[in-house]
Amino acid sequence: MASRTPGRPRSQTAHLAAVGAAIELITEDGHCALTMEGIARRAGVSKQTLYRWWSSPAKILLETLNEGAEQIAPLEETGDLEADLRRFAHRSVLGARGPVARLLTTLMAEAQRDPAFGEAFRAGFLAHRRSIMLSLLNRAADRGDISPDAGLDLAVEAFYGTLWYRLLSGSGPIDEHFADDLTRLTLTHLHRPGPLDAAHAHDERPLRGAQGPGSP
Amino acid sequence: MASRTPGRPRSQTAHLAAVGAAIELITEDGHCALTMEGIARRAGVSKQTLYRWWSSPAKILLETLNEGAEQIAPLEETGDLEADLRRFAHRSVLGARGPVARLLTTLMAEAQRDPAFGEAFRAGFLAHRRSIMLSLLNRAADRGDISPDAGLDLAVEAFYGTLWYRLLSGSGPIDEHFADDLTRLTLTHLHRPGPLDAAHAHDERPLRGAQGPGSP
Amino acid sequence: MASRTPGRPRSQTAHLAAVGAAIELITEDGHCALTMEGIARRAGVSKQTLYRWWSSPAKILLETLNEGAEQIAPLEETGDLEADLRRFAHRSVLGARGPVARLLTTLMAEAQRDPAFGEAFRAGFLAHRRSIMLSLLNRAADRGDISPDAGLDLAVEAFYGTLWYRLLSGSGPIDEHFADDLTRLTLTHLHRPGPLDAAHAHDERPLRGAQGPGSP
Amino acid sequence: MASRTPGRPRSQTAHLAAVGAAIELITEDGHCALTMEGIARRAGVSKQTLYRWWSSPAKILLETLNEGAEQIAPLEETGDLEADLRRFAHRSVLGARGPVARLLTTLMAEAQRDPAFGEAFRAGFLAHRRSIMLSLLNRAADRGDISPDAGLDLAVEAFYGTLWYRLLSGSGPIDEHFADDLTRLTLTHLHRPGPLDAAHAHDERPLRGAQGPGSP
């Protein structure tokens, strides 16, 4: 029993060196510079070994990110939506600062350029994060704290959207004040469904014509 | 008079061919493939000519984007905030569909990889877009429709953030229904400042320590 | 008794599979492709096993060649130099056709690239072949059929040289007609020592200086 | 007028550096080591430039060889076959010594491994050399010095074969004495067609049976 595959087992040393080198490179370097060649050089690992386990630099980073995320203790909830949401927002915001910010923006950029990685990143990371927050809101809805008709999905998107936008556009600091802003934003939305909710009268005025590109 | 510099004037043909080729490439190609070499090949223009006028492929796209944005007629306002905001949202959302979506995500990705371009993109495009929406809200505040203390900047960030997140993450369709969602979201934020507004009690429970990376 | 070294005995299966795979590869493949990696794959033998017994692909082939040569029955001589030489030439020529031709040229090429193998090939194969032919001629000289001053070494070199040249340069077919040509050539040399034999007047006209490279 | 192709002209510097580096590498290095990568490093030339002009390291060497051969002044003939042949042999032998020897054996080895290069080498170099010597003999036959039935082609093959064999097998020194040996060998063959010339009785005794590989 107990016997696994034959052959030399995977080197944990090389594995860790690769991951560490990738993190170092995106942290310190002024621009891009995240290449398989560079990681191999920095880590003292052969390119072949990298390609054996990962298909691109971004995959190495994504593994790091997911491993790090797994080590986060699950949020114990108090049953008070506002308090829970506030703690969730703080945790999310503070976990996206410093070197991690660079990691996240690099991955988001790579997801746009490499469709295969994009799929993995969207399904394996972004969607997973949304589902965690969504389940938090769902429990609150189950308790009756918020209406289940309040558009929880949209609230989640607005929460992460605003956070990602600040990361990507540098439109402001990623700090505790921002976490509070996100909390307030989300609570507001959950408690006030808004006047347009039932109407959807958007086809009364057709908004016709080609408005040209570039509005966001 | 009218005489300018001596020498052969800039070829409008080559200019347009370059821009057109860049658009074609990001539109049709499955992945990345936006290189100076490729644009030159496609456009029938020499690399030297491209480098004379633009320093990177992204710069060519950015020029396209800004030229397109200039041709959009300014939004005539009715004075009804909800109606105006709804028209603004529809215009923004519908202007980010189709080929333009690809253009936008490519530029956002490039902005993360190339610091010089990132600066230009953030200041020249993203901030400019925010300022347009912010002035819309400011006029409403001047009319007294909303409170000037309502966190207009944050509302703008939430609007564009949610839109960009959907673009980048593919978390849902970019359609008129989404535009209505964005409108409702924004109005809600503007009318209900939210309970946390003055408190900022975030240091009661520290939430500090190593939470690990990767929360968004 | 019967027990020799401890441990698992050498696998005859693996040995034969390796040799067979090497032969197949040089026979069938369009070009080079004779690598340890390829032999291991083809033979279903691990690389480690190959390296344990041979230091290079050429060594595997050389073993094959020498084993094959040992199985050739010694030439029974009639005492008639012309007849014996003719049989020797036919045997040599016909034994260098078909797949063996590829084997020989591959080994000669490898002998130029790998000094260690070159030494083994020159001393263990080429010189050995020459010595066999030389002893044939020596016996003829002992019988008085040819003069011992006739430059037997040179005759042997001319015989094998002409054969190898045709193999390597493809300057003509390797057939029985060629074997006859070689026989006649050799006999001619043996019977007519040539007018320059004693003179060695080569320094009368110096012919020195920079003639540039590349005359053969 | 006289305008040639547009674009930057070929750099003579890079060209010469590449050729020089290739020569240096085969001259000094203990074994193989003739790679495009290595030549590029040594020459300070980019790999792309090498591949633009040559398809393999051997092609670079072949060019050197042919350029060197072109600079050899044609042999002025005296009309005395023995003297002319002797001068030809000396020139050929002395032109195959030293660094050139390494060049020649490397090319012959590569011709066995790379069929495309082999074709170029055989047709462009080996056959050309033979044709030069053959025309020398043909002129002697026209003068009546030798019989045109003497098998001039075979004499040429024996001459070059013996020279190449010594180069490849290291069976003796490449010196003036060897040149004299080659001269005598060739003259002998030309003047004495040999007893087997008309017979071709090689099918009287079939030489049947598998003699196994490896006779040369």
Next chain:
DNA sequence: TGATAAACGAGACGGTACGTCTCGTCTTGAT
């Protein structure tokens, strides 16, 4: 009417990274 000057196409150049291949070595468990 030239001379001057800038922009143009073409394309070669030294680099760097790509992703693949083979090298020769090593570390497993099984025979």
Next chain:
DNA sequence: ATCAAGACGAGACGTACCGTCTCGTTTATCA
């Protein structure tokens, strides 16, 4: 001790694109 399996560091393969650099040509303004 030998075997298969297979991971490892090393480095060459041939290609793509980078950004720079000549070239000869074209098209304007200015003397």
